[in-house]
Amino acid sequence: MKLTPPSADAKEFYTNYHKEKVLDPYFWLKEKQNPAVIAHLKKENDYFNKMLKPVSGLSGKIFKELKDRLPKEDAAVPxxxxxxxxxxxxxxxxxxxxxxxxxxxxxxxxVDFNKMVKKGGYLSIHDMGVSYDGRYFAYSIDTKGDEVCDIVIISTETKKVISHLKNTGGNFTWSNTDMIYYLTLDGHIRNDKVWRHILGDNQKKDQCIFHEPDQKFFISCYPSSSKKYLLIRSAEKVSSYVAYLPLDEKGQTRPKVFSKLKNDVLYSIDHAHNGFYIRTNEKALNFKMYFCPDNKIDKKHWKVIIPHSKDINLLGMENTSKFLCVYERSQGLPKGRIINRETGKVYFIKFPEAAYNMSFSSDYYEYGDNKIRIHYASPITPKTTIEYDLLTRKQVVLKVDEVKKFHSKNYQVEYVMVPGHDKVKIPLCIIYKKGLKKNGKAPAMIYGYGSYGSTIGYNFVPSLVSLLDRGMVYAYAGIRGGSELGRKWYEDGKYLKKKNTFKDFISCTEYLVKKKYTSPERLSAKGGSAGGLLMGAISNMRPDLYKVICAHVPFVDLINTMFDDSLPLTKTEYKEWGNPHDKKYYRYMKSYSPYDNVKEQAYPHMYITGGLNDQRVTYWEPTKWALKLRDFNSGNNDVLLKINMGEGHFGKSGRFDSLKEVAEEYSYVLTKLK
Structure with missing residues (x-):
């Protein structure tokens, strides 16, 4: 007997933006304290669980595979x-x-974090670190999924708690002495204040040393590489500025602004023993780098050390006592540019695989060690930790993550450039098990995000092995809105060009079909958060191209959310999607907003998730969307919704609990693609 999905009361309510009245019968589901809302969410979860009961055997089998693939005991490199x-x-x-x-x-x-959470509870370790002298250990934890954290500082000798800081944003920075700096949130999960805390003092005595009142700007703080300065960066999507203060300052001195805020200019700084290094996109779309001496920070003293390139995106930098280490991306892949400051010689750290991800950090070493630790992975190479000597260029592999029942030689990675709707070439990474017959019969999943300038890291994901071993093709689409091909790639997928993101994803999907990796009847798509908006858009635009769409914590009620200034993140999002109070942006946003464009047509199987405590994408967005999809779906495919009642934006916590959700999703998708 076919199960009947839950329904909710359709109440007559009209939104009225720019004098356009639009019926929104599920607007009332925003009332989190309304018992009828919670009752409906529980019905959705009950229906979800019943619908997945037929695949529970496969789900259990995949969960065991995922769990067995992990080493029973594992330790990070010390x-x-x-x-x-x-x-x-x-x-x-x-x-x-x-x-x-x-x-x-x-x-x-x-610290044993297992002792801090009850069975089935939630615990996210937001940050942790040891003081530079090794005397203290600090960690921050979120126990609800709402991203509000406690910071706890203990002695590494006695293990006794020295300080317990409550209601923080979770980020902290050590001084060289007995101080720590930390951030707190406003009511919009926005880090807006920096506080100085003397270890052992009551939190009430802490001094606020910096406040960013502009709701569009988020602050972060970090030490300079030289450990001489505390650097405080305040940034929105397209503009930023940095303030700095001696790291060990205990007096009343306030941070000084390094270079004043300028609209549509992003910059960041670092300090080495001989001066400041500045990375900026002023008149340089992909950024360029400058240097200036300590006592001459006016722009007239800035000297270009890395000029702008239209083909190379400069993403970040670190310094050791002798080297400037630049993290950059070209041709869609990351690289390290190493500059010897004494000799001026330059060399690059890069890897030979077709697609990979790489990052590095000097934080694990003393400033004068002139070493960095590289974290490298590819879709078929487990995470590898490498010690890299900048002077000798010697690499020492410290660890390769253990992945049981996996041999990389059995898998293939292709990295291709796919022509888009406007002939622009889009990077597409395709992974499969060797022996694949390209006859259109293989099941496939394509993943995308394409927002905020975020890039897809071509990392090793152990859980994907369970899909690849079942003959599935897995693909990553490097679509516009991300920064895979530089800053222009990002700007060509935002504001009034946002539809390029969706069209690029569809082009990548069509490529998989055209080249007979798969066919629409055997094809699924996946995305989360802003990638969930992508899933919503493609489900409206090309429902015929996909059999299953998995949308996690999807941002789909674009217009209502962007008009609600009381919600976290709304105002800062204006520089990503546009300000809907401007009619030009309103009309464009409304033309692709997933919730507003649901129409009578046959939709793919829709697998949707959300979190009751999610402050980034509120639970009512996926809830309203699922109900509206059912109202308009002219086909017989499922519309499933699961709301995690005790978690937020990032789903279940715990090494194994999170894998259960993965296994659940995989079993459903594999069954539908048969």
């Missing part, structure tokens, strides 16, 4: 602080890490 080494590890059967200290051969557990 790093040294003072006379001790520090690392975190998983122990057999436990969901969360232990943070450990090692002196000689003796290992002691500083």
């Amino acid at each position: 790093f040294r602080r003072g006379q001790a080494e520090f690392f975190h590890r998983y122990v057999k059967g436990k969901q969360y890490i232990q943070y450990c200290k090692k002196v000689g051969s003796k290992v002691s557990v500083l």
Whole structure:
């Protein structure tokens, strides 16, 4: 017997933007405190669970595979602080890490995060770190999924709590002494204040040293590479500025602005022993880099050290005592540019695989060590941790993540450029198990995001092995709105060009069909958050091209959300999508907003998730969307909705609980693509 999906009361309510009255019968679902709302969400979850019951056997089997693929015990590569080494590890059967200290051969557990969460509860470790002298360990945790964190600081000798800071944003920065800096949130999950805390003091004594009142700007703080300055960056989507302060300053000195805010100009800075390094996109779309001495920070003293290139996007930098290390991206892939400041010689760190991801950090070493730690992976190469000596260029592999029952030689990666609707070439990474017959009969999943300038990292994802081993083709679409091909790639997929994002994704999908990797009857698509908006748009534009669409915490009620200034993030989002109070942007946004463009047609199977405590994409967006899809769906495919009642934007926590959700999704998709 076919199950009947839950319905909700359709109440007569009209929104009225720019004098356009639009019926929104599910607007009332925003009332989180209304018992009828919670009752409806529970009905949705009950229906979801019943609909997935036929695949529970496959789901259990895949979950076991995912779990067995992980080592029962695993430890990160240690790093040294003072006379001790520090690392975190998983122990057999436990969901969360232990943070450990090692002196000689003796290992002691500083914090066991498993003891902080009840069975089925939520715990997200937002940040953690050891002070530069190794005397203190700090961590921040979120126990509700609302991204509000406690910061706890303990002695690494006695394990006693030194300070407990509540209602923070979770980020902190050590000084070289007995101080720590941390951020707090306004009512919009926006970091807006920096506080100075003396270890051991009552939090009420803490001094606010910086406040950003503009709701469009988010602040972050971090130490300079030289550990001489605290750097505070305030940024919106297209503009930023940096303030700086001596890292160990205890007096009343306030941070100084390095270079004043300028509209549509982004910049960041770092400090090495000989001066400041500036990365800016002023008159340089993909950024360029300058240097200036400590005592001459006026722009007239800035000297170009890396000029702008239309083909290379400069993404970030770090410094050691002798080297400037630049993180950049070209041809869609990351690279490291290393500059010896004493000799001026330049060389590059890059890797030979067709598609990969790479990052590096000097944080694990002393400033004078002139070493960095590289984290490398590809879709078929597990995460590899490498110690890299900048002077000798010697690489030492410190660890390759263990992945059981996996051999990279059995899999193939292709990195191709796909022609888009306007002939622009789009990067597409395709992964499959060797022996694939390109006859259109293989199941496939294509993933996309395409917003905020975020790039898809071609990382190794252990869970994907369970799909690849079942003959599935998996693809990553590097669509416009991301920064895969530079800043212009991002700008050509936002504001009044946002539809390029959706059209690029469809072009990549059509390529998979045209080249007979798969066919529409065996094809699924996946995206989350802003990638969920992408899923909503393609479901309206080309429902015939997909059998299943998986949309996680999807941003789909674009117009209502962008007109609601009381919601977190709304105002800062104007620089991504446009300001809907401007009729030009309103009409364009409304023309692709997934919720507003649901129409009578046959939709693919829709697998939708959300979180009750999500402050980024509120639970009512996927809830309203699922109901409207059912109202207008002229076909017989499922519209499923699952709302995690105790979690937020990032879903289940825990090493194994999160895998259960993955297995659940995989089993449903695989069954529908048969």
